[in-house]
Amino acid sequence: SLLDYKESEEGMFLVMEYVDGEGLDEFLAKLKEPLPLERAKEIMQQVLSAFHYAHEEGVVHRDVKPSNILINGKGQVKVLDFGIAKLVGSADFNLTKTGVKVGTVYYMSPEQVMAKDLTRKSDIYSLGVTFYEMLSGFGPYKQLNSEFEIYEKIVKEPLIPLTQTMGESYAAVWSV
Numbered sequence: 199s200l201l202d203y204k205e206s207e208e209g210m211f212l213v214m215e216y217v218d219g220e221g222l223d224e225f226l227a228k229l230k231e232p233l234p235l236e237r238a239k240e241i242m243q244q245v246l247s248a249f250h251y252a253h254e255e256g257v258v259h260r261d262v263k264p265s266n267i268l269i270n271g272k273g274q275v276k277v278l279d280f281g282i283a284k285l286v287g288s289a290d291f292n293l294t295k296t297g298v299k300v301g302t303v304y305y306m307s308p309e310q311v312m313a314k315d316l317t318r319k320s321d322i323y324s325l326g327v328t329f330y331e332m333l334s335g336f337g338p339y340k341q342l343n344s345e346f347e348i349y350e351k352i353v354k355e356p357l358i359p360l361t362q363t364m365g366e367s368y369a370a371v372w373s374v
Contacts, residue, residue, distance in 0.1 A: 219270035232335040244275035253318040262324035
């Protein structure tokens with residue numbers, strides 16, 4: 199939560215809530231095997247609740263990734279870094295130019311790769327890639343060597359089904 203802000207000659211400063219926890223990326227990196235399905239669902243339900251609220255308020259995050267999802271000691275989730283967020287339909291509040299790619303390559307939606315206008319659907323795509331990584335233990339594009347290869351896969355090919363990489367027990371979540 200934003201608690202306060204200050205503007206001075208040195209710049210603008212934000213005073214934000216301190217959350218004692220770790221990024222989802224760090225949490226996943228410590229695991230010896232993929233996150234159990236039920237725990238992944240619990241985390242994702244909290245993440246989706248936060249995004250539902252943001253989207254209802256007309257905010258598109260535009261940089262969804264595991265490092266922007268924090269889990270505190272009680273297992274509660276906080277979504278971080280709305281620094282490149284955009285208010286949908288507001289040309290006045292746009293921190294980046296149209297036609298400029300924003301976000302982190304591995305989690306970009308096809309419309310981000312093509313530098314098109316982003317909507318909440320772009321966040322939903324990136325949330326899907328994040329959920330994929332939570333369930334499989336690896337990102338779908340991490341084995342690729344260049345941004346170009348990643349961009350090509352995102353735009354031209356569907357993700358490899360979890361049922362193919364993890365087994366049929368993932369059929370129900372793959373439909374999500």
